[in-house]
Amino acid sequence: MTRREDRPQAAELMPSETPVRFVAEDGTRVDRHAGYAEPALDRLRTAYRLMVRGRRFDAQATALTKQGRLAVYPSSAGQEACQIASALTLRPDDWLFPTYRDSVALVSRGLEPGEVLTLLRGDAHCGYDPAAARVAPQCTPLATQTLHATGLAHALARQGKDSVVLALIGDGATSEGDFHEALNFAAVFDAPVVFFVQNNGYAISVPLEKQSAAPALAYKGVGYGVRSEQVDGNDAVAVLAVLDAAVEHARRGGGPMLVEAHTYRMDAHTNADDATRYRDAEEVERWRAADPVRRLETYLTGREALSAKDIEEFRAEAEEFAVTVRAAMNAEPVLDPLSMFDHVYAEPTRQLVAQRALVAAELEAADRETQEA
Template sequence: MSEDVPEAIELLPPSEPVHLLDPDGTYHEDPDHPLDLDDGQLRELYRLMVVTRKVDREAINLQRQGQLGVYASCMGQEAAQVGSAYALTAADWIFPSYRELGAALVREVDAVGLLQLYRGTWLSDHDPYVHNFGLMSIPIGTQALHATGFAMGARFEDNPLVTMVYFGDGGTSEGDPHEAMTFAGVFKAPVIFFVQNNQYAISVPLKRQTAAPTLAHKAVGYGLPGYRCDGNDVLATYAVTRKAVERARSGEGPAFIEALTYRMEAHTTSDDPTRYRSKEELEEAAKTDPIARMRNYLTQRDLYDDTFENEVDEQAKDTATTVRAGIYDAPHGDPMELFEHVYRDPSGYFEEQRERLRAELAGGEG
């Protein structure tokens, strides 16, 4: 056997996810994950989560008022997203799915731009090359290939950047992440596969998604270390991701992180979660809220007072107001753009569809 092949045991996830903060805010020191954040950064993590939740709620409201076609909430997943994105440097790249508002706000992506996708106006108004943040990806898992390819490209250019791709528990059953992880493992691409295990893929619960002991166990099959963290604990998520990112940056290869969290809202605004999960389950999940937990921690550290609370609330409110103003009654683009940038050489059928829409818009038969 080649010496390069790691022992499976080294790749196996720990029996318990890394957890640093209890719901009441009590912090547990972990020598493997020392805290390297100063007071300002701890407060920033909290601020980012609060702003995320406020903008997320605003987006749901905008959808209810017919201003967005649909929206996929990240409520409950703020720590998983903010903690992981915060562990990257600005030069690193993020490849999101459709639920990563929190990660986007860490990167200062304009939420109005991002929500264009959900308004059906445009793919997004942000420039991926300014924020090193890809476009949101609706087809499940395709972005895993992009992140892996991008990471390989960077390595070929001796660029020390790391890429991170987000997908969900359901995404682990798809072909694209499988191919991406196989490739990344073989070629040691500096990519982090960050899975938010929010317990459901629309109505399909985790136990119907996989027979693996945990999602992180799947990593072993690709030759990747499988890490697990309490995804409602922003400090644990940050610490675990940070370690994986630095490992990848130093040339040791990709990693898989399973963040255990819970989607508090519907899958999207088109979904009715009461049909597949109980009120009691939701009430239990609410007890592990990531924002309340960090607030409790900051309070224990004397980092939370009225001035800070007001500051954060004001910023959250201002951002939500900006989002509302930017989205409300914003002009729609030209529907014909639907056919742009798809194929270099469009097929006859594609052209036929284009013409049908053109005729329909012109008030013809279609």
């Protein structure tokens, strides 16, 4: 733990007065980046390629809900800059703690689409090995994963490792008690964790102004002694620059950091939501003008780091990726009802063993009836 006299002063914790920004809505360069280093052009090209693929993945997953192949899908269309930066800023040995809306970040980190979408199809709570992927299960309850992320970060530090944990949350999660407990613990114990708030303006249908009266959600870290920053969440250059700095801050022993990205989800909360009931078309169109994919494309084209041929190739690659997503979801899952008893406890309780035996007996009886029929 950092000694009290060594803790940063209030001014050192404060976020920038306005969101950090490198690129305006029209793709031109702006100088409002508070000294953050601009990522290299080749890295920005990679970010653009993954953003194009991520948007196509998102559209494909949304279509799969209409075909009955997914039970639900929370779109992140419009938040690609945040999703891709989250994946690119981490090392393979770092950990990512996602929410239910962060599927694009997961496939961009290298997970198979079928494994990522397992939760949303309803096959299992998690379709991948969290320990192998260094990605925690996607979290549906708001903010509960912030405590898990903080605890793991503290454990990694106690083990002498320099790995960092990145916890993804939405604006609604900052109203939850778990979020505040996680900030407090992380600050007291200097846990190497970055809390990344994707503020898309709504907690389902509740607008930000009915959630918080703070000047920005980034200021919520200051009271706990957590360094904080806010960034234009639709400016991929700025998001990557700020997250790079935040992760490095945590990795070198500077303690936790809170980053708020001002962004927008262009689609409804999920396919089961009617967003027209709480926001108007004019608002959505204003944000479409700040489209993160188009903004980065225009910027890189102006820097002569992206050609028309590159754009065509990246879009073709995204279409090929969508084919693999469809193939994975069109394959019928092989389900084992007894698997619901696995991984509940390290040592199953007597009650769990009895319940498993009861279900096994019922399945055997059903099989016999089927064979006899």
